[in-house]
Amino acid sequence: MTKTEATTAPRPEDRSADNDPAELIGNLARAGRAAQSRLARLSGPEKAHALQLAASRLRESEEEILAANVRDVDAAREAGLSGALLDRLTLDSARIEGIASAVEAVAVLPDPVGQKIDRTERPNGLVLERVRVPIGLLGIIYESRPNVTADAAALCVRAGNAVLLRGGSEAVHSNRAIHAAMVSGLAEGGVPADAVQLIPTQDRAAVGAMLAAAGLIDMIVPRGGKSLVARVQADARVPVLAHLDGICHTYVHNAADPAMARKIAYNAKLRRTGICGAMETLLLDAQFPDSAALVGDLLDGGCEVRGDARAQSLDSRITAASPQDWDTEYLEAVLSVAVVDGLDNAVDHIAAHSSGHTDVIVTEDAAAAEEFLAVVDSAIVMVNASSQFADGGEFGLGAEIGIATGRLHARGPVALEGLTTYKWLVRGGGQIRP
Amino acid sequence: MTKTEATTAPRPEDRSADNDPAELIGNLARAGRAAQSRLARLSGPEKAHALQLAASRLRESEEEILAANVRDVDAAREAGLSGALLDRLTLDSARIEGIASAVEAVAVLPDPVGQKIDRTERPNGLVLERVRVPIGLLGIIYESRPNVTADAAALCVRAGNAVLLRGGSEAVHSNRAIHAAMVSGLAEGGVPADAVQLIPTQDRAAVGAMLAAAGLIDMIVPRGGKSLVARVQADARVPVLAHLDGICHTYVHNAADPAMARKIAYNAKLRRTGICGAMETLLLDAQFPDSAALVGDLLDGGCEVRGDARAQSLDSRITAASPQDWDTEYLEAVLSVAVVDGLDNAVDHIAAHSSGHTDVIVTEDAAAAEEFLAVVDSAIVMVNASSQFADGGEFGLGAEIGIATGRLHARGPVALEGLTTYKWLVRGGGQIRP
Numbered sequence: 001m002t003k004t005e006a007t008t009a010p011r012p013e014d015r016s017a018d019n020d021p022a023e024l025i026g027n028l029a030r031a032g033r034a035a036q037s038r039l040a041r042l043s044g045p046e047k048a049h050a051l052q053l054a055a056s057r058l059r060e061s062e063e064e065i066l067a068a069n070v071r072d073v074d075a076a077r078e079a080g081l082s083g084a085l086l087d088r089l090t091l092d093s094a095r096i097e098g099i100a101s102a103v104e105a106v107a108v109l110p111d112p113v114g115q116k117i118d119r120t121e122r123p124n125g126l127v128l129e130r131v132r133v134p135i136g137l138l139g140i141i142y143e144s145r146p147n148v149t150a151d152a153a154a155l156c157v158r159a160g161n162a163v164l165l166r167g168g169s170e171a172v173h174s175n176r177a178i179h180a181a182m183v184s185g186l187a188e189g190g191v192p193a194d195a196v197q198l199i200p201t202q203d204r205a206a207v208g209a210m211l212a213a214a215g216l217i218d219m220i221v222p223r224g225g226k227s228l229v230a231r232v233q234a235d236a237r238v239p240v241l242a243h244l245d246g247i248c249h250t251y252v253h254n255a256a257d258p259a260m261a262r263k264i265a266y267n268a269k270l271r272r273t274g275i276c277g278a279m280e281t282l283l284l285d286a287q288f289p290d291s292a293a294l295v296g297d298l299l300d301g302g303c304e305v306r307g308d309a310r311a312q313s314l315d316s317r318i319t320a321a322s323p324q325d326w327d328t329e330y331l332e333a334v335l336s337v338a339v340v341d342g343l344d345n346a347v348d349h350i351a352a353h354s355s356g357h358t359d360v361i362v363t364e365d366a367a368a369a370e371e372f373l374a375v376v377d378s379a380i381v382m383v384n385a386s387s388q389f390a391d392g393g394e395f396g397l398g399a400e401i402g403i404a405t406g407r408l409h410a411r412g413p414v415a416l417e418g419l420t421t422y423k424w425l426v427r428g429g430g431q432i433r434p
Numbered sequence: 435m436t437k438t439e440a441t442t443a444p445r446p447e448d449r450s451a452d453n454d455p456a457e458l459i460g461n462l463a464r465a466g467r468a469a470q471s472r473l474a475r476l477s478g479p480e481k482a483h484a485l486q487l488a489a490s491r492l493r494e495s496e497e498e499i500l501a502a503n504v505r506d507v508d509a510a511r512e513a514g515l516s517g518a519l520l521d522r523l524t525l526d527s528a529r530i531e532g533i534a535s536a537v538e539a540v541a542v543l544p545d546p547v548g549q550k551i552d553r554t555e556r557p558n559g560l561v562l563e564r565v566r567v568p569i570g571l572l573g574i575i576y577e578s579r580p581n582v583t584a585d586a587a588a589l590c591v592r593a594g595n596a597v598l599l600r601g602g603s604e605a606v607h608s609n610r611a612i613h614a615a616m617v618s619g620l621a622e623g624g625v626p627a628d629a630v631q632l633i634p635t636q637d638r639a640a641v642g643a644m645l646a647a648a649g650l651i652d653m654i655v656p657r658g659g660k661s662l663v664a665r666v667q668a669d670a671r672v673p674v675l676a677h678l679d680g681i682c683h684t685y686v687h688n689a690a691d692p693a694m695a696r697k698i699a700y701n702a703k704l705r706r707t708g709i710c711g712a713m714e715t716l717l718l719d720a721q722f723p724d725s726a727a728l729v730g731d732l733l734d735g736g737c738e739v740r741g742d743a744r745a746q747s748l749d750s751r752i753t754a755a756s757p758q759d760w761d762t763e764y765l766e767a768v769l770s771v772a773v774v775d776g777l778d779n780a781v782d783h784i785a786a787h788s789s790g791h792t793d794v795i796v797t798e799d800a801a802a803a804e805e806f807l808a809v810v811d812s813a814i815v816m817v818n819a820s821s822q823f824a825d826g827g828e829f830g831l832g833a834e835i836g837i838a839t840g841r842l843h844a845r846g847p848v849a850l851e852g853l854t855t856y857k858w859l860v861r862g863g864g865q866i867r868p
Contacts, residue, residue, distance in 0.1 A: 037785070041809070120830055126819055128829055133811065135841050218841050239673065239842050260864040267866035351471070373859050375475070377567065385560055385862030394867065395562055395858070396554055407569050407652050408673050409843040412858045424829070424846045425807050428819030430694040432701035433828065 021209035029216035035194035036162035044111030050189025051107035057185030058100040068177035106154040134160030136218040143224035146174035159419035169202040211236040243405035245355035246276030253363035254287035277390030310339035358390040379412040455643035463650035469628035470596035478545030484623025485541035491619030502611035540588040568594030570652040577658035580608035593853035603636040645670040677839035679789035680710030687797035688721035711824030744773035792824040813846040
């Protein structure tokens, strides 16, 4: 939007779909819903075949996609982007192959649509079944990774949903090229073109209109950093599937196997520090005998450690934690460490500071493990494993659309099942209600 | 609120919890959440026992409840209430027994908390389970039926949830008496008193504060008429479980058994006209031979029938339907009737006008039945049965908190399972992620 546009109120005759974001989103959503009702009638194999064709078309379109990506990367460099942000944006031949392979991987996942959840027969002879059906029209709002355009579209289509995609402005040309290839392959396979629509404007007001489109968009999934997710959660009138923070705890119980605890803590923090399942706070039981060695491993591995007073006494390299450290998702090689007195104390700390994503206990005491599993109220609760396993792929779900820490509909890693709802089918033989 | 209060801005020193609705709801919600975390630790039998005690206390408190109810009924009469509204409000000994029995019926339902949804073992040895857990804190907003105070509280407690109850002002004294009896019995059974709280003010702003309490209240269930549900759906920032309309269709296919079709149509419309599962629109296939007799039954039974041109030709008593008839939930002995040409035409009418609650086909043609079940996208789709079966009790779910037509979390009749979410339990033996 130029400054003139931003400061001049539109005249009534300008209120076309081109510049009224609500009207634009309304038109796209209605087209998407109409396409979805046709998509919903395709069989599982038909949808799978259409996704295979989309993958092929992505490979065939490598030249166009890379040319579009060069425009984005050049513009981003000119705008001063660098490092990780630029890396996320940049495509090459191998990454396009990765995008196409990911679409194929979704194509071969079992079709969730039509799966029976349960069946009951009533004394009056009515037979009730719940079967999975698509949700309808989803909105995906994401940032600079162009692969999301293909990943998210593939998951939505596999589950019979239409989707409105809103990518970051840095990736606008890449997203358009990937979208064009996807839609062309899908259309060849019989998926209506409007089932996968890319919002054609980078106007930020279009995002606001998506968030406000209750009744037109059934669910929104934000994929990106915390500020994006926070804005979506704060403003959306449409249900949102997301997690804001991954403040994951590992509690090393007094009955933990020391070697296992050291291995798990190191992996949970340092395998990859930038993922939402990375440990951010370590809780060491005061009775655990090997705390100094465990923290020493992390410090030696290049991790900055901030501790409470008792933790600081374990190693002189530990700095003092401030109160906000306990509520911080670092996403880098920084860790907060507290010494706690027993399981109740650990659970209280987790209840006060966890973001409800993934929390772990390390212990050889089966009763303590079961108590922790029962009492900690997070989307994922683990015993004797690294929190970095918190991932749809690692859970055997295939690709995930995201990890949810809300309490309704779907929780933890959300894959195809979370992109469906159900309906009740009732088969009778003329029953009337007395 | 008196007129003076309503028109005078509060001075800063007045902004206590007593007159700041957001602060009031915040305080109640925090107390409720704290109570819920203790309630969640009770076993299934402990919760069941506490509900039995609550039922006993309701019976023992009959005198107090009836005395409170007389105050409400007298005030309502003075305010000019009459008929159905006054009847809903009025309690007697039999109705109190009914309320107590309903609480006992919930007590004996299977505990959903802790139920395993599924279990998988990964190649690396991690064992994953999904188990049902309480949602947290629910809000129930209802109108003049005082029995909801006990019904809704019992369902919430059975599923381990805390609840904020906001009843209608007509029933304020009755609700307080019922609430006091419930809480006293529950507390004797070890359920924290704050697990079931009645909003202590009838200020309408308290409802607004509940609807805005995202992050404090996990889900709101409105129980009442369309204007209440519409307001809740329009204003809530908290997820809402509800249905606005029950515009239920019965499609009599050309291959319907005539006697069965007549019986089902009559029951679907006239058994009880005021429930959400009552038929509001009848679609008669142009090839169905017995349409005149079927509509004649309904007319003879006292039903007003409004039809399109072809339907009007069936019986001279049928008046002309207006376009809005197809989108109207009458909830009385009025029916709209259209003649349609085949299943696709019927499905199109349903897609355009159904509220997504319950839609029915009557047919002896199995292929047509399966096509209808597959294509109609309503919460409940029936073959050869009366739509009046759309009810949690009839579905074998025990008591229901309501029927939902939204697409996420729970759909159709919502009972205990819909008042839970799940978490992932992961049991390992020291696995770290490669």
